Amino acid sequence: MDIETIWQQRGKEDDALNKFLSTVDVEKLHSRLPLKKLRYNLLIGIVFALLITCVYVVCLYYVSIWQVNLALGVLIAFNSLIMVQTWNLYRRVPSAVTPSNSLKQELTEHYTSLQQWWSVQQKISLFVYPIAVAGGFILGGSLGSGKPVELFLYNSSMLMILAITVLIVVPLCYFGARWMFNFTYGKHFKQLKTTIEELD
Numbered sequence: 436m437d438i439e440t441i442w443q444q445r446g447k448e449d450d451a452l453n454k455f456l457s458t459v460d461v462e463k464l465h466s467r468l469p470l471k472k473l474r475y476n477l478l479i480g481i482v483f484a485l486l487i488t489c490v491y492v493v494c495l496y497y498v499s500i501w502q503v504n505l506a507l508g509v510l511i512a513f514n515s516l517i518m519v520q521t522w523n524l525y526r527r528v529p530s531a532v533t534p535s536n537s538l539k540q541e542l543t544e545h546y547t548s549l550q551q552w553w554s555v556q557q558k559i560s561l562f563v564y565p566i567a568v569a570g571g572f573i574l575g576g577s578l579g580s581g582k583p584v585e586l587f588l589y590n591s592s593m594l595m596i597l598a599i600t601v602l603i604v605v606p607l608c609y610f611g612a613r614w615m616f617n618f619t620y621g622k623h624f625k626q627l628k629t630t631i632e633e634l635d
Contacts, residue, residue, distance in 0.1 A: 469623035476619050477525040481518055488514040506570020513563045524552050539634040546627050564605045572600050
C-alpha cells in the first residue's frame with residue numbers, strides 16, 4: 436500500500452470521527468456522571484452551614500435565657516457534626532471518575548456514601564428539631580410578653596401550646612429539609628443512580 440492510499444484512508448477516518456463528535460451532546464455526556472456537581476453542592480452546603488452556625492454563636496452571646504442557650508448549643512453541635520461529615524464526604528467524592536476496580540463499583544460506592552450521609556442527618560434531626568422549636572418558642576414568647584421565662588412558660592396552658600407547636604412545626608422542618616435535599620442534590624443523585632443501573 437502506497438503513502439497516498441494510506442493518507443486517503445486516514446482522511447476518511449478523520450471525517451468519520453469529526454462527524455461523530457459533531458452529533459454528540461458533550462454537555463449531556465458530562466451530566467451522565469454528576470459527581471462533580473454533587474461535590475460542588477456539598478461544598479456550598481458546608482459554607483451555608485458555617486454561616487448559620489456563626490449566627491447561632493452570635494445569638495448565644497446575646498441571649499441570657501438558659502433554655503434558649505441550651506437549644507442553641509444543641510444546634511451548634513448538630514451543625515458542626517454535619518459540617519464534619521459533609522467535609523469528609525466532599526473529600527471522598529472525586530470531581531472525575533478514576534476507577535481502580537470498575538466504573539460501576541466506584542459509582543455505587545459514592546452513591547452509598549451519599550445515601551448514608553443523608554440518612555444520618557435525617558435520623559439525628561428528629562432529636563434536634565424539637566429542641567430547636569422549643570428554644571425558638573421560649574425566646575419568642577419571652578421577648579414578646581416581656582416576662583421572665585418562669586412567669587411566661589411555667590403554666591399549664593402555655594406548656595400545652597408549646598407541645599402543640601412542637602407537634603406541628605417538627606414535621607414541617609423534617610419535610611422541609613427533605614424538600615431542600617431533593618432541590619439541591621436530588622436531580623444529580625437520580626442521574627447517578629440511573630448511570631449505575633445502565634451499567635448493568
